[in-house]
Amino acid sequence: MEADTPSSDQRLRMGSSRSRRGCITCRIRHIKCDEQKPVCLRCTSTGRRCDGYMPMPYSLRIAKQLAQMTAFVNPAEARALEFFFRKSAAHLAGYFGASFWTRTVFQLSLTEPSIRHAIAAIGLLHEAEGTSAVSVTAGQPSRTQRALHLYNQAIRTTIDKASTGIDAVPLVITASILFASLEFLRQNATAAAAHVVNGLNLVRTWRQHRDRHSPSGSYRAHWVDVEMTPILLCFSVNTYEHAGLKHLIRAPREKVFAHRIDDRGQLMLNRRFSTLPEARLGLLDLILYLIGTFQHWEELNNHAWPQHPDPTSWAVSVRQGADRWKTTFEALVRRKEATWGREERNGLDATRLLWYCIRLGTDRYRFATECGWDNLHAAFEDIIEICERLLADSEHYPDKISRTLNLDCQMLYPLQAVVWKCRWPHIRRRGLDLLRRIPKQELVFSAPNYHTVCSRIMEIEESVFNLPPGTLPNEDMLPPDHVRVYDFVITPTAATTTEHPVYNITFQTFPHGLHGAPHYHTEPLQLVPSQAGGTMIPVNLMKCRHWSLYEEGSDSPVEALEGI
Template sequence: MRRRSGCKRSRTGCRTCRARRVKCDETPGACQRCTSTGRVCDGYELQRLPLVKDSWSKISADLGSGFRWTITSDERRCFSYFQHHTAPTFCEMFDSALWQHLVLQMGQSEPAVYHATVALSAIHKDSETRGMPLAVNFPGRSQGPWLRFAHEQLGRAFQILIRRRASPDPRLRNVTLLCCLLFVLSDLLQGHYDGAFTHLQSGLHILRELQAERELVAPTPRQDLVERCLVAAFAQLDIISAHYGVGGPLLCIDTLPTQWQSRPTSAVGFANLKEARAAFNLVTSAAYRFMISGMGMSTEEVTRNYTVIQSRQLRARSLASRFWQSFEPFYRSSYHALDRKEQRSAELIHLQYLALMVSLDTTPLAGHEAALAAFTPALDKIVSFAESIMARFPERPTISIDVGVLPPLYDGAMICRDYRVRWRAIKLLRAWPHREGPFDSNWILALAEEALRLELLADPAVSLEEHAASSIVDDDEFAPCRMLRDLNERRSQIKQVLAQTGGVLGDAASPADYLGAVKSVAGWSCMRAFKARFPDS
C-alpha cells in the first residue's frame, strides 16, 4: 500500500465531515460538502483536545458504530476513558448499578447524557493528570484544553435538554436527572460548589415532587418513575450536601417508615451487604441532620437549646444502635464469605459507624477540652482502622459519590486532642487525594493542617527555635516542633500554588480563602466549627 508522504490529518472541519473522515470545505455556518449531499452539518467545534498518546486511546476503536448521531475522535477518546476508567472508579468502594449499567446504556442512546459523560470524563482526566489537587475557582483563572473542551460538551448537553423539555417522551425524566447528576459531579471536580449545589437542588426538587425517595425504603411493584439507582445517588449527595449550608437534607429518608425499623427487634442480621448499606444511609441521614445543626455552636447556645439537642441526639443514637444490632451479626458471620471488594465495603461501613458514634457524642462538646480528651482512645482506633483499610486498598479511587474514609479522618484530624493521632490522620489525608461526593480530601486536609498549626503556635511548649537546635527532634516525626515546621512549609507551598491559579493567601488569611469565589463556604458546617474554635482566623 502506498503511503502519502507529508500528509497530516486535518484537525479542523465540521463534526460531520470529521466523523466521516472526509475533507471538509469549512464553509462558515454549515459546510457545502454536507449540505450539497442532503446531510445535516453538525457545525464546528471551538475546542479540540491535545494530540497525545494515551493508553486508553486504543480502546476506543470499538466505539462509534452503536451511536445514532455524529461523534468525533475527541469525544470517542473521552467516552472510552469514561467507560473504562471513570465509571469503574465510581464503583471501587461500593457496587452501583448506576455506574455499572445505567450511565453507559443511556450514554449510548441519549445524546444529552453522552455529551455530559464526555464532559465529566474530560474533567476527571484533567484532575487526575494534575494529581487531584484542591479544586479552586478564582475569577479569571485560565483553563487548559481539557476543561475548555469539557465546557463545550456541557453546553451541548444542556442545549439538547432545552430542545427536548416539551417532549412527552417518558424517558426524558431519567435523562434530565442523570444529566443533572453529571453536571453536579463536573462542577464539584472543578471546585464550582455554588453551581454544583444549584444543580443538585434542582434534581432533588424533582424527586421530592414525585416522592421518589419512598422507593428507597419501601419499594413497590409499580413501574418506577425514576430509576432507583439514580434516586439513591441523589439521596446520598443530599445527605452529604447538607453540611454545605444549602439547606436540607431535602429528602430526609430517615423519617420514612421502613420494614427494617418496624421489626420487633433488629437483632436479626442483614441478609446482604446491599440491605445493610441501605439501612446505614438512614442512620447517616439522621446523624448528619443532628450534627449539622450543632457544629459551630457556642457553649451558651448548646446550654440554651440543650433539651432540643439532646432529643435529636438520642434519636440519632437510637437509630445507629439499632443498625449495629443488625449489622454486627451479619458482619461477624458473613465477612469471610464475601469477596475482597465486599469485605472492604463492609469495613468502610464499620469505620463510618464508629466515627458517626463519636461525632454524635462530641458535637455538643465544642470548647470542652477535658470532655473531648476522653474520646482520644476511640479516635485513635478509628484512625488506625482507616490506616489498615488504606494499606489494603491499592486501587484507591480518585472520585466517588459514596462516603469512605473522609468523615472518619476529619474526626481524627480535627476533634482529637492528641497531636500524635491528629498527625497520623493528616498523613493519611495527604496520602490519598480524592473526592467523596462534595467532600474533598484536600479541603479537609487544609482545614486540619491550619487548625493544628494555629494550636501549635499558641502552645507555649512549642518553639521553632528549640527545634532548630535539637537533633533529637528530627528523629521523632511526632515532635510538635517538627510538625509546626512541616505545617509552615506546607502553607508556603499552598500560597505559591494559589498564586499560580490566580488566588492570593495572606499571612492572616482564613482557610476559606483557599476556595476562591465560592459564596456558600461561610455556611459550611466544618467552616462554622473552625471559626468557632479560631474566631480571629
C-alpha cells in the first residue's frame, strides 16, 4: 500500500520534527524522541519515566484517526486515550479477546462518546495501577478523580443511548464490558458483577429480537455472539457465579449460554472444535452448566423436593459433558498442535488452566480431609509448569504494565489451590513465587493479597516442624491433617494504619480430627488496595457448600463427578 512505501513515509515526515518510531512517552508528549534503547535519553535526562517502545498494532490510517480524535478532547483525556491504545488494549486482549479490544472498541470510540470516555477512564486507571504511582499536580485532579469523572460521563451517555431502542443494544453491551473492566481495576466486585449481569441480560434480549427480526449471519449478530458474549461469560464465571462470591450479588437463575440447551436441560456442546477460542467457549459453558447444577442440588438438599430427578443423574450428565469436551479438545490439539505458533500455544496453555479450574472446582467437594488433595500431586506440578511457561513469554509480558490486569486467563485460582492444598514444600514455594509474578489483578481478585493469605497458611501448617527461622522443610516433611487450615475468613476492623486499612483473618483447623471441635485462630492482616482506593477482600475460593457431606456414600452425586 502507498502508506507503507518509503516515499510515502518520507512525505508524512516532512514538516514534522517528531519521530513516529519514538518511545511511548515522547509520542504522547508530541516531541521528538532520540530513540535510544531500552529507554530514551530525552525522557531520562529530564527525570521522566520512559514507557519504552511498543510496535504499533494499527495501520497508519488508524493512527491518523486516533490523532484526529484526540485533537478535539482535553490533553488529559487525549493522553489517556493514547495510553489505552498504545498499551492497555493489547494487554487487556489477553489470549482470546484481540478483535474486541484492539479493533471493535477503537472503531466505536471514533463515533461514540460513551465508549471514548470509558476507555479513557480505563487508560487512566490502568496507568496508575501499572506504575503504582498516583500523579497529582497541585490544584489538579488525580488520575483516579479524572477517571471517575469520565466514567460518570460514559454512564450518562450510555443511558441516553440505551433509550433509543433495540439497535443500541450491541453498543450498550460493549459499554457493560468496559464498565466491568474499569470496576475490576477499582476492585469493586459488586459493581463489576452488576455490569456483567446487565450485559448478559442484554445479550438475552438481543437474541430474542434477532431470532424474530434479524438474520443470524448479520455483522451485529457476529459482533455480539463471537466477540462480546465470550468475554461476558468469562467475567460471570469469575465474579458473581463464583461460589466464594455469592455474598456480593445474587446470580441470575436463568443462565446465558453460548451453546444450546436441549429439551432435557442438557448442554449441547459441539462434536468437533475448529479453533482454541471455540473450545474455550465450550468449556466456559460447561463451567456455567456445572454451577447451575450445583444450585439445583442445593435446593434439593434444602427443600427435599421429590418432584426433582435424582441429583446423581445430574452429576452423571455433568461428567458426561466434561468427558465429551475433553475428548473433543484433545482431538483438536492432536490435529493442529504441530502447526501452532507461540500465540496458539499460549492459548492452549490458558485453556488447559481453565480445565484445571473445573477439576479443582469439583474436587473440593470430594475430599474428606485436606490431605485428600495429595491425589492431585501430578496436577499441581502441571499447573506450575503451565504458569511458568506463560509468564516466561516476554512478548506477552514485556513490562510492569502488562502484569496489571488479566481478563481471560485463570492463573490465580489454580495457583492459590496449589499453595494451599498441596503439602510438598518445593511445589508450594514455586506456586508462591508465581503468585508474585502473575498480573496483580485477575478480574476482581488481587494476586498480592492472595499471596499474603496463602503465605500465612503455609507458615501455620509448617510450624508443626519447629524449624529455625529461614530453614526450609525437607521434601519428606509434609504437614499432618490436624494442623491443616480448612477455612479462613477476613473481616475489616476499625483500626487503620497510615497506609492501609487493617483487617482480621481467622483460620479454622481441626486439631482433634473432623469429628472433633474446630479451632479458630484470629490475627491482624494488612491488604493492598488498588490505586483507586478499593480493596477486594480475599475469600475462600475452595469453599464447599454445606450439602457436600463427607459422610455420604458412593451413591452421592459428588462421587459421580470423580474422574473429571
